[in-house]
Amino acid sequence: MGILSSPFDKKPNSVTQLMLWVIVATIPGLIAQVYFFGFGVLINILLASFTALITEATILKTRNRPVQRTLFDGSALVTAWLIGLALPPLLPWWMTVVGTTFAIVFAKHLYGGLGNNIFNPAMVAYVLLLISFPVQMTAWLPAAELAQNSLSFYDTLSYIFTGTSSQGYDLNHVRQGVDGFTMATPLDHVKTELSQGYRIVEIQSSPIIGGLSGIGWQWINLGFLFGGIVLLLRKVAAWHIPVGVLAGMMLMSGFLYVLSPDQYLSPLFHWFSGATMLGAFFIATDPVTASTTPKGRLIFGLGIGVITVLIRTFGGYPDAIAFAVLLMNMTVPLLDYYTKPRTYGHSKNQGNRHVR
Amino acid sequence: MERSNFTSEIPIYEIPGGIHPEEHKTESNQTAISSLPLAKEFVINLKAQAGNRSAPTVELGQSVLKGQVIAKNDGVFSSFQHAPTSGTVTAIEKRPIAHASGLEDLCIVIKSDGRDSWVKLERNEEYKSLSREQILARIFEAGIVGLGGASFPSHIKLQRSEGIETLIINAAECEPYISCDDKLIQENAVEILKGAEIISHLYNKLNIIIGIEDNKPKAIEAIKVAREKLKLDVKIGVVPTKYPSGGEKQLIQLLTGKEVQQGKLPADLGLVMHNAGTCFAIYEAIIDGKPLVDRVVTLTGNACPKKGNYRVPIGTPVKHLIDSVQTQDYQQLIMGGPMMGFEIHSLHAGIVKATNCIIMAAKSELSQPQDVAPCIRCGECMIACPASLLPQQLYWHAKADEFEKAEDYNLFDCIECGACAYVCPSDIPLVQYYRYAKSSIRNNRLEKIKADKARDRHEARLERIERVKREKAEKHRKAAETRRKAAEASGKNDAKKAAVEAALARVQAKKKAQAEQSDLKPKQDEGS
Numbered sequence: 001m002g003i004l005s006s007p008f009d010k011k012p013n014s015v016t017q018l019m020l021w022v023i024v025a026t027i028p029g030l031i032a033q034v035y036f037f038g039f040g041v042l043i044n045i046l047l048a049s050f051t052a053l054i055t056e057a058t059i060l061k062t063r064n065r066p067v068q069r070t071l072f073d074g075s076a077l078v079t080a081w082l083i084g085l086a087l088p089p090l091l092p093w094w095m096t097v098v099g100t101t102f103a104i105v106f107a108k109h110l111y112g113g114l115g116n117n118i119f120n121p122a123m124v125a126y127v128l129l130l131i132s133f134p135v136q137m138t139a140w141l142p143a144a145e146l147a148q149n150s151l152s153f154y155d156t157l158s159y160i161f162t163g164t165s166s167q168g169y170d171l172n173h174v175r176q177g178v179d180g181f182t183m184a185t186p187l188d189h190v191k192t193e194l195s196q197g198y199r200i201v202e203i204q205s206s207p208i209i210g211g212l213s214g215i216g217w218q219w220i221n222l223g224f225l226f227g228g229i230v231l232l233l234r235k236v237a238a239w240h241i242p243v244g245v246l247a248g249m250m251l252m253s254g255f256l257y258v259l260s261p262d263q264y265l266s267p268l269f270h271w272f273s274g275a276t277m278l279g280a281f282f283i284a285t286d287p288v289t290a291s292t293t294p295k296g297r298l299i300f301g302l303g304i305g306v307i308t309v310l311i312r313t314f315g316g317y318p319d320a321i322a323f324a325v326l327l328m329n330m331t332v333p334l335l336d337y338y339t340k341p342r343t344y345g346h347s348k349n350q351g352n353r354h355v356r
Numbered sequence: 357m358e359r360s361n362f363t364s365e366i367p368i369y370e371i372p373g374g375i376h377p378e379e380h381k382t383e384s385n386q387t388a389i390s391s392l393p394l395a396k397e398f399v400i401n402l403k404a405q406a407g408n409r410s411a412p413t414v415e416l417g418q419s420v421l422k423g424q425v426i427a428k429n430d431g432v433f434s435s436f437q438h439a440p441t442s443g444t445v446t447a448i449e450k451r452p453i454a455h456a457s458g459l460e461d462l463c464i465v466i467k468s469d470g471r472d473s474w475v476k477l478e479r480n481e482e483y484k485s486l487s488r489e490q491i492l493a494r495i496f497e498a499g500i501v502g503l504g505g506a507s508f509p510s511h512i513k514l515q516r517s518e519g520i521e522t523l524i525i526n527a528a529e530c531e532p533y534i535s536c537d538d539k540l541i542q543e544n545a546v547e548i549l550k551g552a553e554i555i556s557h558l559y560n561k562l563n564i565i566i567g568i569e570d571n572k573p574k575a576i577e578a579i580k581v582a583r584e585k586l587k588l589d590v591k592i593g594v595v596p597t598k599y600p601s602g603g604e605k606q607l608i609q610l611l612t613g614k615e616v617q618q619g620k621l622p623a624d625l626g627l628v629m630h631n632a633g634t635c636f637a638i639y640e641a642i643i644d645g646k647p648l649v650d651r652v653v654t655l656t657g658n659a660c661p662k663k664g665n666y667r668v669p670i671g672t673p674v675k676h677l678i679d680s681v682q683t684q685d686y687q688q689l690i691m692g693g694p695m696m697g698f699e700i701h702s703l704h705a706g707i708v709k710a711t712n713c714i715i716m717a718a719k720s721e722l723s724q725p726q727d728v729a730p731c732i733r734c735g736e737c738m739i740a741c742p743a744s745l746l747p748q749q750l751y752w753h754a755k756a757d758e759f760e761k762a763e764d765y766n767l768f769d770c771i772e773c774g775a776c777a778y779v780c781p782s783d784i785p786l787v788q789y790y791r792y793a794k795s796s797i798r799n800n801r802l803e804k805i806k807a808d809k810a811r812d813r814h815e816a817r818l819e820r821i822e823r824v825k826r827e828k829a830e831k832h833r834k835a836a837e838t839r840r841k842a843a844e845a846s847g848k849n850d851a852k853k854a855a856v857e858a859a860l861a862r863v864q865a866k867k868k869a870q871a872e873q874s875d876l877k878p879k880q881d882e883g884s
Contacts, residue, residue: 005456005788007774009377009532009694010723013781015732073729115730238735287734292748294738336749343766344372344605344743345618 019074021236023081026282029223030085036143036216038151040089043160044096045081051100052080059109075114079103082122082283086275086322087129088140090159090171095133099125119329120289123322130322138318140185141175143216146208186214187274188318190265199262213273221277228281237285240294244301245280246271251302252309270309279304279321289329296332296339303328358382360573362580364594366565369613371606373742374598375775377532377695379571384656385535387664389543392680398440398466398671399706400426401453405507407433412464418445421475423647426464429496435509436499438647440669443468452702454674454691454711463706466671478645488517488558491642498641499648499709504602504631505692507710510638513628520559521626524611525552525566525635527575528595528602531693534713536652537632539665541568541575544636545582551635553588554642555628564590566632567607571597599695600773604629606742618769633712653677653711658718659686668707674714675703683716690715694722695774726783737776737786743769747776751786754793759800762793770794 033041056076060067083100103125111117130137141147151174155165164170184192186209193203203209212218231237249270256264270276275283284290284304291300304324311320342348403409410427420426420439427437447465452458483491496511504526525548529537541548549564556562566579576592583590593611595601605616607629614625622629630638633651640646653668655677662681674689689700691707691714700714707714715722737747746765753762770790777786 005699005785005791006692006697006772007695007777007787008688008690008697008699008717008722009774009778010726010783011375011377011779013779014783015729015781018732018734018781069727069729075732113730115732238739287732290733292733292735292738293746297735340746340765341738341744343618343745343769344609345615345620345769346766347617 016072016074018236019078021231021234022078022282023074025227025231025234025236026081026085026224026278028226029220029278032216032220032223033085033089036145036220037089037141038144039153039156040091040141040151040160041084041087043156044087044089044091045084047093047096047160048080048084048087048100049077051097052076052083052104055101055104059105060113063109063113065113070114073114076104076108079108079121079125082278083125085278086122086126086283088137090139090141090156090174091129091136092163093160095129095136099129102128115288117288118332120283120286120325122286123283123325126322127326130317138184138188139171139175140188142208143214146215147174147176184208185274185318186217187312191312191318194263200265201262213269213271217274218272221272224277224281228277231281231285237281237287238294238297240297241285241290241301241304242280244298244303245276245284245305245308246301248302248305248307249276249309250305252306253313256309256313264313270312274312274319275321276308279308279325283321284325284328289325289332291332291335291339293336293339293341295341296335299335299339300328300332303331358571358573359597360570360576360594362570362573362576362592362594365591366593366611367613368593368595369610371598371601371609371742372744373740373775374600374606375740375778376597377599377778379597380533380656381535381538381571384533384654384663384665385538389539389652389665389667392666392668392672392677394441394468394470394472394669395672395676396468397446397673398443398468398669399451399673399704400437400440400464400466400671401451401706401708402427402437402462402464403453404437404670404708404710405435405501405509407431407435407509407512409462410434410437412448412462414445414448414464416445416448419443419469420445420466421473423475423477423649425497425647426466433509433512435501436497436647437464438499438649439466440649440671441466441468442471442473452705454700454705454708456698458701479643480645481643483554483642484557491554491558495638495641498637498646500634500637500641501648501709502631503633503637503651503709503712505696505710505712507708510630510634513630514555514558516623517559519626520623520628521563522628523552523555523559523562523564524607524627524629525564525590525632526602526604526607526629527566527568527572527632528607529572530569530597530599530602531695531697531713532599533656533715534654534693535656536654536665536712538572538575539654540636540652541572541632542578545575545578546585547639548632548635549579549582549586549588549590550643551637551639552590552630553586554638555630555635559628562628564588565593565611566590567593567595567602567611569597569601570594599775600742600771603742603771603773605771648709651707651709651711653707654713655681655716656713657686657690657716658721659684659716668711670709671706673704673706674700677707677714678703678716681716685718686716687719688715688717688722690717690722695778696772728784729782731782731784734781736779736781740775740779742773742775743771745770747786747790750793751784751789754789757796759793759797763797767793767797 053076057067057071060070080100103121107119107121107124108117158166189208190203208214228242232239250267253267253270257266291297307324307327308320311323408430411430412427414426421442422439424439425436426439443466446467450460451463453461492511500510501507527537527541552564579592595610600606601610608622609615616622637648650667650669652665654665656663660681660683690697691700691711693713741747749765750762750767772787774787
């Protein structure tokens with residue numbers, strides 16, 4: 001439809017611009033991730049991006065939609081980018097392809113394509129892979145400075161496509177820490193140790209837990225925090241969701257921490273470990289699947305923060321951003337419905353008065 | 357753009373939403389208001405005000421003088437129209453009008469005699485000796501309507517006298533490109549304030565506030581000088597430049613912190629708001645006795661070589677204006693601002709009292725129809741909405757024809773300012789959807805009223821038929837009864853007699869037959 005009536009003036013912005021800004025803002029975190037875990041993440045991103053674009057093009061064609069315009073709106077690329085950032089660096093290539101294809105076909109297009117999906121496609125892919133291949137999906141590497149064996153670009157490629165290094169070592173070879181033990185992520189480590197009866201102070205003496213939340217991970221989170229703040233300043237994302245996520249996390253973990261600092265991690269540790277900052281600023285802020293009202297967005301974020309801490313603390317998985325996001329995605333229609341802002345000239349409760 | 361460093365004399369409150377489009381005002385506000393050569397023909401639209409169409413009072417071929425009444429009100433919610441120049445009435449017919457619809461409506465066409473001679477005007481410096489009713493009548497008869505854009509007849513706005521404490525002069529002029537009020541204030545601040553004084557007098561003194569955006573430093577200066585000169589107590593409320601701060605409801609919120617409650621009027625807050633241009637027109641009508649026959653129009657846009665403000669007689673055809681400024685190739689012709697104006701369909705339409713601006717847009721100056729991308733629910737529209745609506749939900753519901761739900765989301769509180777469509781990264785023409793939904797709902801209501809009426813008519817008809825049937829039957833029954841009664845009355849005894857006679861006859865016949873039979877029978881008993 002062409003413009004038939006006012007306004008005739010238009011802010012020079014577009015969906016593509018917004019999407020590109022999201023991608024650009026992930027770069028500091030991405031650099032940190034490459035620094036600590038090698039080139040795996042870059043290969044994942046490339047794999048996911050190709051898969052996403054090919055799948056998107058195929059399905060657009062099947063659905064008789066304009067391929068070129070929609071393909072390059074950037075939305076499929078952002079989904080792929082987020083999947084690539086979230087996956088462990090040496091994940092077998094076909095898992096990345098399966099996850100991404102599933103995200104585009106099932107989580108996005110079966111709902112009607114961009115703008116109509118209920119669930120965050122990147123997180124659908126992540127959860128699909130996590131529950132299908134729990135071992136591979138939790139096989140993170142030790143941060144570079146803790147690793148016993150260094151990892152070259154060629155080895156990374158080899159692991160991803162063949163499952164072994166160029167010299168024929170299996171994955172455990174590179175997952176060994178300096179002390180010879182297989183390394184988990186700090187969150188995973190804490191969970192395992194706690195289950196064995198250690199106290200937080202004791203666990204924190206472990207070499208992988210250093211600084212705010214653990215070698216490597218704190219920097220990755222700081223990188224995403226920095227990029228996220230850029231997004232907020234550029235007004236690509238509204239502040240409500242990230243602030244909600246961090247506040248929810250702070251409230252829940254703070255409460256537990258005050259109850260028993262021996263058993264529960266501090267809010268700061270939660271903030272800077274795992275996928276917290278990536279989730280808060282880049283994943284939860286996906287506008288399509290988040291709440292659309294200011295109050296709704298705040299609650300949406302709070303929910304993600306609280307659920308993440310609960311699952312990290314009491315659930316079976318070390319991290320939980322993906323589950324928390326999907327769970328809160330389900331609440332969006334309800335949140336939107338009950339958090340309508342007060343319209344000019346209306347009294348407070350009129351917003352929810354309904355003729356049903 | 358230049359900002360005034362004048363501090364507002366009253367506290368300024370926040371309004372939600374709003375946008376900051378490029379202002380484009382300096383292009384047209386650097387030169388003094390001037391005039392253009394007189395057009396040869398004027399087309400005066402009789403339905404140019406909110407309310408009823410004016411009724412022509414002139415005849416074909418009649419010669420008229422400038423300022424002479426050519427059409428008068430139809431009811432109180434209507435307005436007077438005056439000849440914008442002297443000449444001859446050459447047509448009273450349907451012509452294309454300056455309206456978004458591009459439709460035709462009844463117009464009076466006047467051929468100019470080139471002399472531009474006025475009717476005799478009655479000056480009146482001593483308006484204070486006039487009664488409220490007299491002043492209102494003069495405003496009414498001068499054909500004054502709101503010049504800010506809505507063309508609401510001013511006499512109606514001024515009618516209510518109880519409870520009004522404050523007059524707000526709307527000089528915000530928040531739409532990009534337009535600078536006619538800015539220039540008018542710079543050059544005629546004294547007259548505008550005198551107009552405000554007249555309004556104040558109508559209510560036995562009001563507090564006067566002038567609300568103006570901070571991108572008009574020269575106008576603010578002019579007001580300061582004028583109030584000094586008139587020794588008039590006027591508070592200057594300087595609001596930050598943000599579209600749409602000049603909307604009536606928005607400016608009230610900015611200057612008072614109050615909201616006009618749903619279904620209420622500014623008057624319910626003790627406020628009455630008039631545009632600066634309207635104040636000037638009221639001054640001219642009361643003091644100079646001049647009816648509203650011209651207004652300041654901003655001619656601008658990159659395709660307009662002589663950008664500026666011009667005093668243009670009402671009814672001047674658009675074509676005359678664009679020819680007079682020797683416009684180059686223009687891509688689009690917009691009447692009003694880029695945010696709420698409309699594209700002009702016919703160059704022969706005459707300008708109306710609400711025409712504040714004509715943008716002659718060069719190629720790619722204004723946005724062109726875009727490929728619409730899907731809504732990604734980013735919520736930019738919600739952030740931009742000055743009425744705190746959820747434009748995105750309204751869009752989904754309007755698109756799906758779910759009008760009831762759109763109404764639930766307060767569709768009718770939308771002022772169609774266009775801020776949402778301006779910020780939409782998917783280039784969705786949101787306002788168009790809202791207009792569609794609103795007009796569909798209005799139509800449905802009309803249809804419902806019509807349907808209700810039709811049903812009532814139908815039911816009435818059925819009832820009438822039934823009644824007629826009943827009445828007929830009753831009549832027949834009564835007639836039959838009357839006949840019977842009449843028959844009874846006239847032959848009551850005969851009937852009885854007849855019945856008796858008939859009965860007797862039957863008996864005799866029987867006896868006779870019996871007798872005959874016994875005669876024929878052999879008398880066996882007697883013989884045996």
